Amino acid sequence: MTAVQTAPPRKRKSSLKMGLVPYLFLLPNMAIFGLFTIWPAINGFNISMYSSSNGRTFRWEGAGNYQSILTDADFWGIVRNTAIYAFAFVLLSVVIGVILAVLVDQQRRGRTFFRSVFFIPVLISPVVVGLVWNWMLERQGGLVNTFLGWFGIPEIPWLVDNNLATIAVIAVGVWMQVGFYMLILLAGLQSIDPSVYEAARVDGANRWRQFISLTFPLLQPSILVVVVLATIHGFQAFDYIYTLTGGGPVGATTLIVQYIYENGFVSPIRYGMASAGSVLLFCAIFALTIINWMVGRKREAA
Amino acid sequence: MFVTLRTLSPRQGAITIKEDEVAKKSRITARLMLAVTAVTLLGACAPGQVEGEGGAGQEPLAVESVDPAEFKGKTLNYVYFTDGPDQQATRSLIGDFEKKFDVTVNLEVLPYKDLVTSVQARLSGGNVPDVVRLTGLTDFKADLLDLRRYLGEKYAEEFLPGPLVGATGENDQLLAVPSDLTLNGPFVNVDMFKKAGVELPNPEDPWTWEEMIAAATKVQQATGSQYAFAMDKSGHRLSTVLNQYGTTLVADGKAVLDADKATKALTPLVEMMGDNRMPRDFWLGSGSRYTGANEIFLAQDAPVYLSGNWQVGQFAANAKFEWAAAPNPCAENCGGFPGGKYMAALAEGKNPALAAEFIRFMNTAENQKTFIVAGGFLPTRKDLAEEGVAYPARQPDMDVFLKDLSRTPEVGYSANADPAFAGSGTELVNAVSEVVAGKTDLPSALKKVQEKSQALVDELDR
Numbered sequence: 001m002t003a004v005q006t007a008p009p010r011k012r013k014s015s016l017k018m019g020l021v022p023y024l025f026l027l028p029n030m031a032i033f034g035l036f037t038i039w040p041a042i043n044g045f046n047i048s049m050y051s052s053s054n055g056r057t058f059r060w061e062g063a064g065n066y067q068s069i070l071t072d073a074d075f076w077g078i079v080r081n082t083a084i085y086a087f088a089f090v091l092l093s094v095v096i097g098v099i100l101a102v103l104v105d106q107q108r109r110g111r112t113f114f115r116s117v118f119f120i121p122v123l124i125s126p127v128v129v130g131l132v133w134n135w136m137l138e139r140q141g142g143l144v145n146t147f148l149g150w151f152g153i154p155e156i157p158w159l160v161d162n163n164l165a166t167i168a169v170i171a172v173g174v175w176m177q178v179g180f181y182m183l184i185l186l187a188g189l190q191s192i193d194p195s196v197y198e199a200a201r202v203d204g205a206n207r208w209r210q211f212i213s214l215t216f217p218l219l220q221p222s223i224l225v226v227v228v229l230a231t232i233h234g235f236q237a238f239d240y241i242y243t244l245t246g247g248g249p250v251g252a253t254t255l256i257v258q259y260i261y262e263n264g265f266v267s268p269i270r271y272g273m274a275s276a277g278s279v280l281l282f283c284a285i286f287a288l289t290i291i292n293w294m295v296g297r298k299r300e301a302a
Numbered sequence: 303m304f305v306t307l308r309t310l311s312p313r314q315g316a317i318t319i320k321e322d323e324v325a326k327k328s329r330i331t332a333r334l335m336l337a338v339t340a341v342t343l344l345g346a347c348a349p350g351q352v353e354g355e356g357g358a359g360q361e362p363l364a365v366e367s368v369d370p371a372e373f374k375g376k377t378l379n380y381v382y383f384t385d386g387p388d389q390q391a392t393r394s395l396i397g398d399f400e401k402k403f404d405v406t407v408n409l410e411v412l413p414y415k416d417l418v419t420s421v422q423a424r425l426s427g428g429n430v431p432d433v434v435r436l437t438g439l440t441d442f443k444a445d446l447l448d449l450r451r452y453l454g455e456k457y458a459e460e461f462l463p464g465p466l467v468g469a470t471g472e473n474d475q476l477l478a479v480p481s482d483l484t485l486n487g488p489f490v491n492v493d494m495f496k497k498a499g500v501e502l503p504n505p506e507d508p509w510t511w512e513e514m515i516a517a518a519t520k521v522q523q524a525t526g527s528q529y530a531f532a533m534d535k536s537g538h539r540l541s542t543v544l545n546q547y548g549t550t551l552v553a554d555g556k557a558v559l560d561a562d563k564a565t566k567a568l569t570p571l572v573e574m575m576g577d578n579r580m581p582r583d584f585w586l587g588s589g590s591r592y593t594g595a596n597e598i599f600l601a602q603d604a605p606v607y608l609s610g611n612w613q614v615g616q617f618a619a620n621a622k623f624e625w626a627a628a629p630n631p632c633a634e635n636c637g638g639f640p641g642g643k644y645m646a647a648l649a650e651g652k653n654p655a656l657a658a659e660f661i662r663f664m665n666t667a668e669n670q671k672t673f674i675v676a677g678g679f680l681p682t683r684k685d686l687a688e689e690g691v692a693y694p695a696r697q698p699d700m701d702v703f704l705k706d707l708s709r710t711p712e713v714g715y716s717a718n719a720d721p722a723f724a725g726s727g728t729e730l731v732n733a734v735s736e737v738v739a740g741k742t743d744l745p746s747a748l749k750k751v752q753e754k755s756q757a758l759v760d761e762l763d764r
Contacts (some may be wrong), residue, residue, distance in 0.1 A: 043349055138587075160587050246587075249739055250739045267441060268724070268761070
C-alpha cells in the first residue's frame with residue numbers, strides 16, 4: 001500500500017528529470033544564442049525608437065525614424081532594387097540549383113568532384129568575390145570583356161550601366177551561393193526511393209515525365225528549404241555588392257543592408273535610423289518566410 | 303487530430319474543430335498581446351543614457367598643474383591610424399616620451415575605416431583609450447577633454463588659426479591639437495608634359511582651370527594617354543574646385559552652397575567625363591564609396607591628377623616616371639582645400655593629465671617637424687610655418703603646397719570642420735554621379751545637394 005502510494009511521485013520526479021535533460025543539453029547553445037543574437041535583436045527594436053550618434057546617449061523619437069525612412073524617396077528606390085534582386089536571386093538559385101543537382105546526381109563518376117567544384121565559391125570570402133568580379137567585369141581590360149572580344153563582341157559596360165550592373169550583381173550572387181543550394185537539393189534527390197523510378201519506367205514514363213511527375217513533387221520539401229534560405233540571403237545581400245559596385249552606378253545596386261550600413265557606420269552616424277531599417281528588413285523577411293512556409297505546408301498537405 | 307475525429311460523431315467532430323480553431327486563435331492573440339506588451343515595455347526602457355539626463359558636462363575651466371614625477375610608471379593608450387611613413391616617426395617619438403617620463407605608451411594602430419566605430423564601441427564598453435588620432439571631431443565632440451585644463455589658455459596660440467578651427471569647441475574649448483595639415487592639389491606627369499612639348503605650370507604664377515584643362519588635353523592628345531585628367535572620387539576633393547570658384551558646401555553651421563558658382567565649377571568636370579577625358583567608369587563604377595585615382599596616375603593613364611600632398615611620399619616610392627606637384631588652378635580664388643589630423647584626449651580616459659602632456663610633447667616644434675617631415679605633411683604650428691620646414695626628399699614639391707597654403711581661402715577650414723561637411727560631400731559626389739550618368743542636369747542635382755545639406759545641418763544642429 002505504502003509502495004503504491006509513493007510510486008507516483010517518484011515517477012513524476014523521474015519524468016521531470018527526463019524532461020529537463022534535453023533543455024540542459026540545449027542550455028549552453030541557447031545561452032550564447034540568447035546573449036549574442038536574441039538580446040541584441042531585441043535591443044535593436046528598442047534603439048529603432050531613439051536617435052543616437054554615439055550609441056551611448058539617446059533621444060526618444062517614437063515612430064520618427066520609421067516615418068523618416070518611409071517618407072524618403074531614396075528608400076523606396078532601394079526597396080525596389082532589393083525586391084528585384086531578391087526575386088531574381090531566389091528564382092535563379094532554385095532553377096539553377098535544381099538543374100545542377102539533377103545533373104550531378106546523374107553522374108556515375110566524378111560526382112564528388114563536381115559537387116566540390118560548385119561548392120567552392122561558397123567558401124570564398126564575399127569581399128574577395130566582389131573584388132575579383134570587379135576586376136573581371138571592368139569594361140577595359142576586364143577578363144569577361146576580353147573573352148567576349150575574341151568573338152567580336154564590343155566592350156560591355158557591366159558596372160557602369162544600371163541594368164547591366166543589376167544583372168552583374170544577381171549573377172555573381174547566384175554564382176556564389178548556388179553550390180550550397182545544390183547540395184541541399186542533391187541530398188533531397190538522394191533521399192527519393194529508387195523503386196519509385198523503377199515503377200515509373202515500368203509504366204513507360206520517359207525522363208522528362210519522371211522529372212515532372214516524380215522528382216519535382218518529391219523534391220518540394222528541399223525546394224522549400226532552398227526558397228526560404230535564398231529569400232533570407234537575397235534580402236541580406238551586401239558584402240560582395242559593396243566591393244563589386246559600391247551600390248552604384250547611381251544607387252542602382254544599393255540594397256537595403258547597404259542603406260542600414262551607411263546609416264549606422266558612415267558619418268553622420270544614425271544608429272536609430274539603422275535600427276529602424278533593420279526592423280523593417282526583419283519584418284519583410286519574417287513575413288516572406290511565414291508565407292513560404294504556409295504555402296509549402298499547404299502543398300505538402302495536398 | 304485524425305485519431306480524435308475518427309472516434310467522434312460528425313457533429314462532435316465539427317464542434318471539436320471549432321473549439322480547436324478558437325483555442326488556436328486565442329493562443330495567437332495572446333502571443334501577439336505578449337509581443338506588443340514586450341515591445342511597449344521595452345520602449346519604456348531607454349537603451350542607454352537619455353539626452354539631457356546626467357552627464358552634466360565638464361566643470362568650469364581651472365588650469366591644473368601636474369608634477370611630471372606623478373606620471374612615473376603609468377600607461378597610456380594611443381589609438382592611431384597611419385598614412386604610411388608617419389608610423390615609424392610616431393613610434394620613435396613615443397620612445398622618447400616613454401624615456402623622458404618613465405611611462406609606457408601602447409600604440410594601437412587601427413585601419414582608418416574602423417577607427418570611429420571602434421573608439422565608439424570602446425567608449426560604450428568603458429574601455430576608453432587616452433589619446434586618439436582623428437580626421438575630424440564631429441563624432442566625438444562631447445567626449446573630448448578640454449586640453450586648456452592642463453595646457454593652459456595660451457597653448458592654442460602656438461598653432462595656425464586655420465587648422466585650429468576644427469579643434470575648437472564651444473566657448474573656445476581646445477578639444478584637440480591639429481597635429482598635421484594637408485592640402486589638396488594637382489600633380490603632373492613631367493615626362494608626358496615634356497614629350498608633348500607642353501610647358502609645366504609655374505608655382506609662382508598658378509594656371510587657371512581653363513589653362514590646366516587645355517594643357518592636360520593637349521598632353522593626352524600628344525601622348526595618346528587614356529585620359530587627360532584624373533581626380534579622387536571624394537566630396538573633399540570636389541570641394542577644392544568649389545572653393546576655387548568661390549563657394550563651399552557648408553561653413554559655420556550653415557548650408558551655403560551657391561548653385562551658380564557650383565555649376566560653373568563642376569561643368570568642366572562633367573564635360574570631361576562626358577567625352578572620357580576624365581575617367582567616367584571610375585566615377586560611376588564604385589557607388590558611394592571613396593576611391594583614389596592614384597593608380598591611374600601611377601599607370602601614366604592621365605598626365606594631371608588632383609589629390610593632395612599625402613601622395614608625395616607614395617609617388618616618391620612608387621612612380622616609375624618623373625612627376626611634380628603643380629599649383630592649384632585658379633578661378634575666383636587660388637589655393638587648395640585643407641584637411642589634416644588631430645590628436646585628442648578622451649575626457650573619460652584614465653590619465654587625462656598624462657594624455658595632455660603626451661599631446662603637448664608630440665606637438666613641440668621639434669617633434670612636429672620630425673613627424674611631418676617623415677609623413678610629408680604640412681606644419682600646423684605658427685613657428686614652423688614661419689621658419690619653414692626642410693623636407694629632405696621632394697622639397698620643391700612640398701614648397702608648391704606650402705605656397706598654395708598661403709593662397710587658400712580661410713573658409714575652407716571652417717567648411718572642413720563643419721559637422722555636416724562629410725555627409726554633404728557624399729551628397730555632392732552622388733549628385734555629380736547622377737549628372738554624369740545622364741539622370742539629371744547639374745542645376746537640378748545641385749538644388750538637391752542644397753536641400754540635403756540644409757537637412758543635415760538641421761539634423762546635426764538639434
